[in-house]
Amino acid sequence: MSNLKLTTRISHVAVLFICIVTLLMGSTLYKVFTLKTAPPIQLIKATPPATSFSKQLATRGQIIDRRGRLLAASRVGHKVFVDPALVEDFSAISFELGKALSIPPAKIEQQLRSTPGSRYVVLKKLVTPKEEKAIRALKHRCVGLEERLVREYPHGDIGGSLIGLVGTEHTGLAGFENRYNEKLTGTAGTFVRQRDRKRNTLWVSPSDYNPKTDGVDLQLSIDIVIQDIASSRLLEEVQRCNAGGGRIVVANPITGEILAMADILNPREGWSQQPDDPNRAMDVRLGRNRCVTDPYEPGSTFKPFIWSVATQLGKAEADEVLPTPLNGPYRTSFGRSIRDVHYYGPASWEKVLVKSMNSGMAIVSQRMTHKELQEAVSRFGFGESTHIGLGGETKGIVTTPANWSDYTQTSVSMGHEIAVTPLQMVQGFSAFARDGTVPQLQFVLATDDDVMFVRSALTSEIAAMTRKIMGKVMTEGTGQKSQSELYDLFGKSGTAQLPRADGKGYFEDRYIASFIAGAPINDPRLVILCVIDDPDKSIGHYGGVVAGPVVRDVMDQSLQYLGVPPSVDYLTTSSD
Amino acid sequence: MARKLIFTIIVLSFAMLELLVVRQAQINTVHSMATLHRKIEANNEAINVLKVQIEEACSPSALAKSISTENELHEQP
Numbered sequence: 130m131s132n133l134k135l136t137t138r139i140s141h142v143a144v145l146f147i148c149i150v151t152l153l154m155g156s157t158l159y160k161v162f163t164l165k166t167a168p169p170i171q172l173i174k175a176t177p178p179a180t181s182f183s184k185q186l187a188t189r190g191q192i193i194d195r196r197g198r199l200l201a202a203s204r205v206g207h208k209v210f211v212d213p214a215l216v217e218d219f220s221a222i223s224f225e226l227g228k229a230l231s232i233p234p235a236k237i238e239q240q241l242r243s244t245p246g247s248r249y250v251v252l253k254k255l256v257t258p259k260e261e262k263a264i265r266a267l268k269h270r271c272v273g274l275e276e277r278l279v280r281e282y283p284h285g286d287i288g289g290s291l292i293g294l295v296g297t298e299h300t301g302l303a304g305f306e307n308r309y310n311e312k313l314t315g316t317a318g319t320f321v322r323q324r325d326r327k328r329n330t331l332w333v334s335p336s337d338y339n340p341k342t343d344g345v346d347l348q349l350s351i352d353i354v355i356q357d358i359a360s361s362r363l364l365e366e367v368q369r370c371n372a373g374g375g376r377i378v379v380a381n382p383i384t385g386e387i388l389a390m391a392d393i394l395n396p397r398e399g400w401s402q403q404p405d406d407p408n409r410a411m412d413v414r415l416g417r418n419r420c421v422t423d424p425y426e427p428g429s430t431f432k433p434f435i436w437s438v439a440t441q442l443g444k445a446e447a448d449e450v451l452p453t454p455l456n457g458p459y460r461t462s463f464g465r466s467i468r469d470v471h472y473y474g475p476a477s478w479e480k481v482l483v484k485s486m487n488s489g490m491a492i493v494s495q496r497m498t499h500k501e502l503q504e505a506v507s508r509f510g511f512g513e514s515t516h517i518g519l520g521g522e523t524k525g526i527v528t529t530p531a532n533w534s535d536y537t538q539t540s541v542s543m544g545h546e547i548a549v550t551p552l553q554m555v556q557g558f559s560a561f562a563r564d565g566t567v568p569q570l571q572f573v574l575a576t577d578d579d580v581m582f583v584r585s586a587l588t589s590e591i592a593a594m595t596r597k598i599m600g601k602v603m604t605e606g607t608g609q610k611s612q613s614e615l616y617d618l619f620g621k622s623g624t625a626q627l628p629r630a631d632g633k634g635y636f637e638d639r640y641i642a643s644f645i646a647g648a649p650i651n652d653p654r655l656v657i658l659c660v661i662d663d664p665d666k667s668i669g670h671y672g673g674v675v676a677g678p679v680v681r682d683v684m685d686q687s688l689q690y691l692g693v694p695p696s697v698d699y700l701t702t703s704s705d
Numbered sequence: 706m707a708r709k710l711i712f713t714i715i716v717l718s719f720a721m722l723e724l725l726v727v728r729q730a731q732i733n734t735v736h737s738m739a740t741l742h743r744k745i746e747a748n749n750e751a752i753n754v755l756k757v758q759i760e761e762a763c764s765p766s767a768l769a770k771s772i773s774t775e776n777e778l779h780e781q782p
Contacts, residue, residue, distance in 0.1 A: 146711075199757065205753075281757045283760035284760070284764045330739035
């Protein structure tokens with residue numbers, strides 16, 4: 130009986146216990162429910178939001194040179210902003226911020242008070258790590274640090290106009306930054322975090338997480354060391370000659386890769402860039418890259434192209450003696466007077482190129498039909514884009530067949546009445562350094578899988594012959610002052626009159642001096658073109674005197690840097 | 706019947722406790738992941754800054770400057 134009673138009592142206690150537990154759990158659930166659905170205002174005010182939306186900045190792709198050296202890279206920086214609505218004491222906060230950011234407190238206070246109603250006042254767009262630490266130490270609710278991307282250019286101005294720059298939104302504005310903006314730009318990531326009262330991350334739902342995608346790196350064909358060699362030597366020469374400007378292009382003729390390219394303007398009285406480039410005044414990197422955009426008259430540097438095609442067409446043999454004048458100008462069949470710098474009398478077709486004789490070029494050009502000469506111009510790529518992919522590239526200026534006259538025929542054979550860009554010149558000249566084919570120029574590093582697009586301009590025999598004769602230009606002709614003591618160069622100088630800005634003819638005593646060369650002659654590794662705009666005539670104006678030494682020095686230093694053994698026995702030469 | 710009920714309650718309570726422990730472990734893991742993620746980001750950022758500094762120090766102009774300074778020092782008697 131007593132056992133039954135005990136059992137009954139236990140049952141009652143158990144039921145009571147269950148009831149109490151159920152009640153407690155029920156009340157807890159009810160509380161949770163009410164807190165979730167209708168929390169009290171005091172609680173909302175006292176607790177920060179349970180979730181927060183975060184943005185992950187995607188890093189912009191790096192730009193690196195052909196050897197993997199960093200040319201442009203992004204890092205995360207911070208800007209400081211203040212929410213004036215949360216500021217309790219403007220003077221106190223201004224004083225503290227002024228101390229942390231090294232800005233006069235009065236200026237900060239004025240800035241905060243001058244924008245009533247604003248919740249976002251940026252005090253400094255980019256803070257240093259030290260300033261960032263000081264701001265974090267303040268721990269003010271009204272002060273915030275916002276992440277932003279910062280683009281760094283570790284090599285400063287070297288290759289600046291090629292690499293370009295980014296704007297405040299981190300989008301490319303010029304150069305490669307602009308050309309490959311889509312590839313370099315990444316996609317920002319987003320995620321929603323559940324946070325506790327101390328704002329620690331509690332939970333990130335997979336569906337609320339979109340990871341960032343960083344931009345793709347870009348490897349250029351540019352070599353920053355050769356770029357530095359080329360641009361500093363060019364600058365030196367432009368300053369020495371008090372020239373209006375200068376341009377230089379260094380290319381590998383075998384792969385068509387551009388290794389260096391520089392465009393310098395000398396803000397000198399009496400010479401201005403034509404057409405005007407207001408963007409350049411703001412930032413050199415925003416201006417036109419004249420190696421790509423601005424054609425110039427090549428003068429005698431154009432002669433090898435016509436010379437080689439005429440030879441290939443059988444219009445003249447290298448050893449054929451032409452009736453070039455002994456003194457005084459040569460008169461063409463249509464009465465045009467052609468002047469030479471020096472008169473040598475009857476000279477071989479080879480000597481015409483070595484001594485850069487206008488009369489000889491005019492004689493042989495008259496043996497060619499207009500169509501043959503027009504084709505000679507176009508087979509090297511003149512008059513059309515190089516398709517290198519840089520913005521603003523021009524095709525140069527080539528007289529149309531309809532306007533092509535006998536006068537044009539003789540002018541073009543001497544490199545007049547035609548305008549080419551430095552890029553076109555380097556591309557065409559590469560045919561002599563190769564087997565007569567013209568390579569596709571490129572700025573992005575070529576890989577083994579890349580298909581090289583080439584066009585045939587000359588037979589390999591004619592290309593080799595022209596190269597050999599251009600080697601004599603360096604030893605016996607107009608390039609003697611530009612001959613290297615280390616490497617056998619082949620090249621050609623050019624001096625053309627400077628066209629007037631109004632398009633009405635040329636200046637009588639102002640010039641564009643240029644020089645183009647390749648080396649070593651037996652196994653060409655580099656082709657370099659230098660153009661000096663309007664050098665001071667009293668210092669020098671011939672291509673072989675002004676631009677040639679630049680090409681020689683850049684060639685010497687670049688080939689040594691590339692580990693190419695000297696092709697001239699310079700030890701013997703120097704001991705002589 | 707009552708014994709079965711008590712037993713069920715106790716088992717269910719333990720099961721709920723275990724679930725709470727698992728949930729807490731999950732939260733701790735996510736928190737650690739978030740912390741680690743931030744550390745990785747910070748380290749990557751530091752690497753980026755270092756890369757730029759190394760590049761600046763090794764740039765042709767900086768090297769030329771160092772070499773000329775070195776040469777000047779050697780030329781001094």
